[in-house]
Amino acid sequence: MSNEEIPKDYDFKKEKVWEKKWEDEDIYKYIGDGSRPRYIIDTPPPYPTGSIHLGHVLNWVYIDMNARYRRQKGHDVLFTQGWDCHGLPTEVKVEETHNINKNDVSRAQFRQYCIDLTTDNIAKMKSQMRAMGYSQDWTREFVTMTPEYMRKTQYSFLKMYEDGLIYQGIHPVNWCPRCQTAIAFAEVEYSDNTTFLNYVNFPPAVEDSYDDIASSQESGKQADPKDEGILIATTRPELMSACVAVVIHPEDERYTHLLGKYVEVPLSHQKVKIIADEEVDPEFGTGAVMICTFGDKTDVSWVQKYDLEIINAIDETGTLTSAAGRYEGMDLQTCKKQTIEDLDSEGYLLKQEQVDQNVGQCWRCKTPIEILVKKQWFVAVRDLIEKTKVAADEMNWVPEHMKSRMVNWADSMEWDWCISRQRIFATPIPVWYCKDCGKVILPEPEDLPIDPTVDKPKHACECGCEEFIPEEDVLDTWMDSSISPLSIAGWPDEDYVNHFPSNIRPQGHDIIRTWAFYTTLRCLALTDQKPFDDIVINGMVFGEDGNKMSKSRPEFVVGPEEVIEKYGADPLRTWAANSVPGSDVIFDWKDIKHGYRFLRKFWNAFRFISMQIFDEEVSYEEVKDNLGPLDLWILSKLNNLNKTVDQAFADYNFADTITSIERFFWHDFCDEYIEAVKYRLYTDVSDESRRSAKYTLRTVVETCLKLMAPIAPFFTEEVYQYFSDESIHTTLWPEVYDELISEEMEAKGETTVELIDEVRRFKSASKIPLNAELAEVNVYTSDEDLVDVFNQFDADIKGTLKINDLEISSGKPEVHEKIIEVEPDMSQIGPKFKGDAGKIIGYLKSTDIDEIGAVLDENHELTIGEIVVPEDMLNIKKEIVGASGKKVDILQSENLDMIVEVIR
Helix, strand or coil, X not given: CCHHHCCCCCCHHHHHHHHHHHHHHXXXXXXXXXXXXXXEECCCCCCCCCCCCHHHHHHHHHHHHHHHHHHHCCCEEEECCEECCCCHHHHHHHHHHHCCCHHHCCHHHHXXXXXXXXXXXXXXXXXXXXXXXXCCCHHHCEECCCHHHHHHXXXXXXXXXXXXXXXXXXXXXXXXXXXXXXXXXXXXXXXXXXXXXXXXXXXXXXXXXXXXXXXXXXXXXXXXXXXXXXXXXXXXXXXXXXXXXXXXXXXXXXXXXXXXXXXXXXXXXXEEEEEECXXXXXXXXXXXXXXXXXXXXXXXXXXXXXXXXXXXXXXXCCEECHHHHHHCCCEHHHHHHHHHHXXXXXXCEEEEEEEEEEEEEECCCCCECEEEEEEEEEECHHHCHHHHHHHHHHCEEECHHHHHHHHHHHHHCCCCEECEECCCCCCECCCEEECCCCCEECCCHHHCCCCCCCCCCCCCCCCCCCCEEEXXXXXXXXXXXXXXXXXXXXXCCHHHHHHCCEEEEEEEHHHHHHHHHHHHHHHHHHHCCCCEEEEEXXXXXXXXXXXXXXXXXXXXXXXXXXXXXXXXXXXXXXXXXXXXXXXXXXXXXXXXXXXXXXXXXXXXXXXXXHHHHCCCCXXXXXXXXXXXXXXXXXXXXXXXXXXXXXXXXXXXXXXXXHHXXXXXXXXXXXXXXXXXXXXXXXXXXXXXXXXXXXXXXXXXXXHHHHHHCCCCHHHHHHHHCCCCCCCXXXXXXXXXXXXXXXXXXXXHHHHHHHHHHHHHHHHHHCCCCCCCCEEEEEEEECCHHHHHHHHHCHHHHHHHHCEEXXXXXXXXXXXXXXXXXXXXXXXXXXXXXXXXXXXXXXXXXXXXXXXXXXXXXXHCEEEECXXXXXXXXXXXXXXXXXXXXXXXXXXXXXCCCCEEEEEC
């Protein structure tokens, strides 16, 4: 092969060719016959939004590099891809797209809209994933909206229900008025804003002997707003109609005399009792708090603790109910505004002050959540907390500190996991209720999946009734995705144990409290085993402005397709690889350009040496006794690089992989070794030396390709085609030759490279072509070890630098300065010597320069008759000469004990 057959430039547009070839040849297919060690990846199933973003890119590059590396290490890798279809994101998008509410059309029609959108979005994202070079086995793709997957989710529900870990109950739940569904605490996001703290007087009740809360309106006796009672500071005055008590700290001396007494709630006028609880912060607001049903988790805790009445003042749509009295029918914001106006006009509002507020909101539509009392289905999380924490300790967390996020979340769980949703596009809860006795009716496992709104039980209820009420609620989408490692393994079929637990769970740190926590909890509940061995956490991607990429700042949002169009997928993959698990990553175009330049550097180096490495096959056995010192240097570094990259991949230190490869290939190989070896390829050297150089060149390039293959799959495949008809992605990890690893040879090589670089820098600074010959170079050093090193590498030093005569000597050079030119400084001589200036000029022109130099060296002035010309009135040019009397250039190394004397 000649390098004319290799294109001058690397064409990244050929990525599409390799993408199709990999797909056609099915080279990433999982075999699963046990002939090789299995490696199971519990792959994140994303929501099918129709477009992957840079966060997906980072996450999946981590996964794909690991999958490719494990295949090279001889594993049968199960790298499947799933899609978490159900839940609010899809429904919200359908409602936006069709300008409808979920209840505006039939359940079947709405579900079909969701299926159509999801199917289309999955196709788009699969295309983008393939363009990124991800190596999933698409024959094992799983989609949570399919009957096959819903069967597994419903079966897991039945199993946990039978074990008492799923139950139905009436409890306070987080509720999204926009989506009109319950959501779990893990799905509540918090947003900072400012609001007003309203200081409201709760006057003493006219009658304070009530045992129960009663309405003053019914008795006709209302308190005077001006009567000093207890001052409440609240950010939610719109909830006062649901106020059921006022609570103070038991040691707050301002209020202890009021304990057990009653105050009247402004506007709604119910009487509420003043009670004490240590949870009250006396320093916040006024130190007195109204308990409402419900404003936050603390309200819920107090209501349950003191068995207080529940007043439902807000309905599912966020509208005030009849319990709100005059505000019935208002939305929350309108009610809040009107309440404040009324409190002010009726004399209850004393003052307002602005405060910062942390508001819980729906994770998808960003609507502030409310707490409503609803009949829902729950997972008994608190029964499994300790097991979950033990499992977390048994996993290998990368980075380790991420484990605390899950453990801390587990410790903070005060409520069980609400898993029922009042939506449509999700896995149905497989339950009916007997119309007569209300008993919960479950299907048989073999009948799954079922939709209780369509299907009917096969048998009558125990009471004899044959009419049933279907459960219309559906399951939280995390009930689907939290069994992903079980689904991938083939659960509930018995042989799932061959693929469970997974070897690894890769995921972002933003879903530790959801996906990681729920998966661990559910797998423990269903199998009593942890779900995976390793959990590798990736960070978030930030734009060039340092903020998380967001639609609100479109100028800083970059899509992967934009990068691929300009530079191809591999530079984007090298950007992702050059990051640390757990840490957030800045996207910067300069990093993409750097990766692109490196690939072009590799391509150019490969093309340059291609005419030498393909003309004959040279094996290690043929050359191992003839390898030159620089061959041994670069091969030792190569084998150490192999070990470094191997360990870095094994430890998920991806940044170490790409930076180590770049540093070695760009600097050691391209800048040093290739330049040093050219003379052995193009000049008259022994066949053994030439063949050793060819072997070394090919070995370095081929090995580096295999080390880079997990990171840059398209580029490495493109180059490797010139080495073999086999795909590089079906080859094994390159062998390490321990006998070639030598710290001593690496140290000697580095020393020699330093000398070569010193002289090359001199040539460059002196405008001497790097391929120009140097007549003589003398190296002086007082370090005898350096003398031995340079003598060992003398052929490479001479050949690389084009030196005709190289001498390595102990000691220091004998050099001195020699005057080679003297000219009068007429700006000084003219004014001082006037008419005698001509005599000076004539003397300088007629006298031998060596004679003039000798006089100046001795006297530092010239005497011409009676004229004395000081040295500083002359322009003197000198050069350095060596012991031979020839002109020399002196190079003083900053890093080595040596002086280099160059004779051009």
